[in-house]
Amino acid sequence: MAATLISALIAVVIAMWLRRYANQGGWLYFLLQFNLPVPHVVGAIAMLTLFGQSGLLSRLAYWAGMIRQPSEFPVLVTDSYGMGIVLEYVWKEVPFIAISVLSILKSWTVPYEKQLQLLGAGMWHRWRFVTLPFMLPALTASSIIVFAYSFGSFEVPFVLGSVSRPTLPIWSYQSYLNPDLTHRSEAMAINMVITLISMFLIIFYMKWGEGYAAKRHKI
Helix, strand or coil: CHHHHHHHHHHHHHHHHHHHHCCCCHHHHHHHHCCCCCCHHHHHHHHHHHHCCCCHHHHHHHHCCCCCCHHHCCCCCCCCCCHHHHHHHHHHHHHHHHHHHHHHHHHHHHHHHHHHHHCCCCHHHHHHHHHHHHHHHHHHHHHHHHHHHHHHCCHHHHHHCCCCCCCHHHHHHHHHHCCCHHHHHHHHHHHHHHHHHHHHHHHHHHHHHHHHHHHHHHC
16 A cells, blocks of 8 residues: 555656656656566566665675675665565556556646636646546556555565565465465465455446546536
């Protein structure tokens, strides 16, 4: 949830900023999208190589004399708070959400914002009555997709997560491989929890989307 909220916030800021460069921001769009084809497991390994206590940044800090040994580098990955997992998801999912929001901002909101501006509406009113309502469906849909994926993802928590505080997919995996076969039922129950929550999110979005569309059509 933390990764989804942070990604959505950063993505909205980036989309609003990039919209100003709609005509000459080709290279900015390229920089925004360059990591989309990168698999999550590759990003997780890169985070481990970069931010691990034996990684690149810790060795640079050691060579620069900032720390006496690499193990003194702050624990940013494989920690009990999941900071490495959040960093990887934010790095990977911000472009996905930003592109979804940016496509709406570039194609739908501009004429309405100009009309409100001609009528004397300020920036806040344009944001409240045009920009936010138009971007909300795309932002909600992409955020739900990101949350559902990260909630059931296995590879990133497996590489960057803590053994003592596993996520649900890792917990299910550990229970399934437990030599005590009585833990198999625990693994199946965890899988059902993940599935049911994901289905609930899909149904919620479908119902919310239908209600939102009906409300917009009525207006």
